[in-house]
Amino acid sequence: MTDDTAATTLPIIAVTMGDAAGIGPEIIVRALLDPEVASACRPFVVGDAGRLRAAAALQGVDVEIRAIAAPEEAEPAAGRIDVVDLGLIPADLPWGELSPVAGDAAYRYVATAAEFATAGRVDAICTAPLNKKALHAAGHLYPGHTEMLAALCGVEEVSMLLSTPRVRVIHVTTHVGLIDAIRRIEPGLVERTIRRGLKAMQDAGIDSPRVGVCAINPHAGENGLFGYGEEAEKITPAVERVAAEGHDVHGPLPADTAFFLASRGDYDLIVAMYHDQGHGPVKVLGIEAGVNVTVGLPVIRTSVDHGTAFDIAGTGTASHESLVVAVQQAVSMSRGAAARRVA
Incomplete structure (x- = not known):
């Protein structure tokens, strides 16, 4: 050449x-x-x-x-x-x-x-x-x-992905209020976001990315103790559909646990449900070297x-x-x- x-x-x-x-x-x-x-x-x-x-x-x-x-x-x-x-x-x-x-x-x-x-x-x-x-x-x-x-x-639809040396996170919702974000979250949107994240990781050279999907409520709802069943209604169906195709996708996970596991290398990508759920940990773990990627x-x-x-x-x-x-x-x-x- x-x-x-x-x-x-x-x-x-x-x-x-x-x-x-x-x-x-x-x-x-x-x-x-x-x-x-x-x-x-x-x-x-x-x-x-x-x-x-x-x-x-x-x-x-x-x-x-x-x-x-x-x-x-x-x-x-x-x-x-x-x-x-x-x-x-x-x-x-x-x-x-x-x-x-x-x-x-x-x-x-x-x-x-x-x-x-x-x-x-x-x-x-x-x-x-x-x-x-x-x-x-x-x-x-x-x-x-x-x-x-x-x-x-x-x-019509894109996702924000933040990448740092220690953790990557893609967002199901971003620039909307928290109440509006929870209303917008539904299995189809969660599934499309997971798939965009998988493709982004594969484009970056990770052939079989490990993906953790955050819950909405503390402790992923604690079997109905917190929230009104949002995890089972809005998130679990999407995770199950993508995982059934052989992808290494897990959730819904308590957000605090998910980001801890990602920071030590257990996950290549975390799917956050709303803006601050994803942005807060990213900015603590690596804002100086953080990169914002628009996926889709x-x-x-x-x-x-x-x-x-x-x-x-x-x-x-x-x-x-x-x-x-x-x-x-x-x-x-x-x-x-x-x-x-x-x-």
């Missing part, structure tokens, strides 16, 4: 710039110059070339920001970052301040990346953080990246598991390590897609 052939088989990763007033541009500059990132994929930014140059300058980073017209033009090169430049950010946009202009631009970066994804022109999307208030101020009323990408890709899209999507950090934006002090991990996770989960694209 020639060097040119090897390069074409590398996954093409679209990195959206996020909110330009936040730390996204700064961490992108450092992350995409990381030799491990540049050697593993063909990354490019969907964003604003001028803002990336400003982010590089304030950090004292010597880098060439090259504008490209299409994902296929992205080529890794030392000291260079490729960008599909939408030119939406004024040069005087303040760092660290809420801006509808930046909110609208963040939406358009994601929308452009979604167009590339649905056309099969990228193998994964990795998103820098956006600010929900800025997004909403610009008229884009989505709870976050997950729901926005689902709408842009024409997908026509393309892999990963993200850092932190926000725009307006308080330190523009100071050059933000850590880029989580973004490096997010890109690496996107690469790991999209190698099969890259091989199919080239074939």
